[in-house]
Amino acid sequence: MKFTRRHTLAAALSVAMLSLFGCGKKAEVASVASAPVPAAEAKAEPLKVAFVYVGPVGDAGWTFAHDAGRKAIDAKFGDKVKTSFVESIPESAADAERVFRDLASQGNKLIFGTTFGYMEAMLKVAKDFPDVKFEHATGFKTADNMAQYDVRTYEGAYLAGVVAGKLSKSGKLGVVGSLPIPEVLRNINSFTLGARSVNPKATTKVVWVNKWFDPGKEREAAITLIGQGVDVLMQNTDSAAVVQTAQEKGVLAFGWDSDMTKFGEKAHQAASVIDWGVYYTKRVGDVLEGKWKTDTTWWGLKENMIDLKNFNATLSDEVKKLVADKRQGVIDGSAPIWKGPVKDNTGKEVLGKDAVGDDKFLHDVNYYVEGVEGKVPG
Known part of the structure; x- marks a missing residue:
């Protein structure tokens, strides 16, 4: 008979049991333990990603668009990430620094600050948390662990200007401006260049509210412009108050940063829509794959990060084709x-014949172009 390892083990157990019974003791037969099962591989902790917003997520504009980008991260990466946000944080250095420092201390490894005024505070905190990656929107300073990103909003403003130039009956356009910084001046000027490309006599008036988000002031500014004969409005502010006022007063307007149709279906002709998700999903993917590096990014129409969308049903095919x-x-x-x-608008040439403004030129815009009335606030 062939003895196997199984037979040998059984025989040994039998001898042991007989020995125990002979000694008058209770037999305690231990089960033969199976081979240990390898412990399941520990699940990787999700990447914690935090956003700091200058306005409320319900502003229908700038912050709303950023939060849509955050949600795009959740949709793409699922349980590989854990995103969070803090809203309505002022641009004051003390407030912003406190929030960035808290978020870094809480284990967030990628932090986005979504307005120009956060730049210095983020730069300071980044130095104290070298293992955290920071991203700052619309600024110009970087560090080894701090990148800068922006969207070419002036491209959307230009296309809106093309539509405004075709639709305005008076040739008088208006912009509700936030702060007189190059970013905003670039948008106002591009809007005017777009309008004058189809109506060389078009002019633009500007009323400044000196805040990004203040529905009351935005409404007052819109009413002032309408009182000056403006029949098409654009804004570089964050609420839907301008579109709402245009609807109420019977003039035309454009959504800014996101679709604002629901706030004025008759007034709203189109929206310059930012898709922050294009950038945010790319950068989160880079972190997850270990490919993140500091950089300066400025994307626009070419990268599908901005476009003029959500056209009013009454807008003609001719105008839509012109925009295309x-x-x-x-x-x-x-x-x-x-x-x-x-x-x-003083007659000084800022770009010579056939010269094309490069990114440095565009970042230094601090004047109104021909067609924009008034002076840039000091």
């Missing part, structure tokens, strides 16, 4: 927005 042609010209470089000759 202008868009393509910007994307492929055949029809740049900022191509000379361009003069400021």
Whole structure:
């Protein structure tokens, strides 16, 4: 008979049991333990990603668009990430620094600050948390662990200007401005350049509210512009108050940063919509794959990060085609927005004939172009 390891083990157990019974003791037969099961591989902790917003997520504009980008991260990466946000944080250095420091201390490894005024506070905190990656929107300073990103909002403003130039009966356009910084001046000027590309006599009036989000002041500014004969409004502010006021007063307007149709279906002609998710999902993916590095990014129509969308049903196919042609010209470089000759509104040439403004030129815009009335606030 062939003995196996199984037979040998059984025989040994039998001898042991007989020995125990012979000694008058209770037999305690231990079960033969099976081979230990390897412990399941520990699940990786999700990447904690935090956002700091200057306005409320319900502003329907700038912050609303950023939060849509945050949600795009959740949708793409699922349980690989855990996102959170803090809203309505002022741009004062003390407030912003406190929030950034708290978020870094809570284990967030990627932190986005979504307004220009956070730059210095974020730069300071980044130095104290070298293992945390920081991203700052619309600024110009970077560090080894702090990147800078922006969207070419002026491209959306330009396309809105094209529509405004075609639709305005008076040729008088208006912009409710937030703060007189290059970003906003660039948008106002591009809006005017777009309008004057189809109506060379179009003019733009500006009323400044000196805040990003203040529905009351935005409404007052819109009413002031309408009282001056403006029949098409654009804004570089964050609430839907301008569109709502345009609807109430019977003039036309554009959504800014997101679709604002629901706030004025008749007034709202189109929206310059930012898709922050394009950038946010790319950067989170880079972190997860260990490929993140500090950088300066400025994306626009070409990268599908901004576009003029949500056209009013009454807008003609002719105008839509014109917008499509202008868009393509910007994307492929055949029809740049900022191509000379361009003069400021005092008659000074800022771009020579056939010269095209590069990114450095665009970042230094601190004047009104021809067609914009008044002076830039000091």
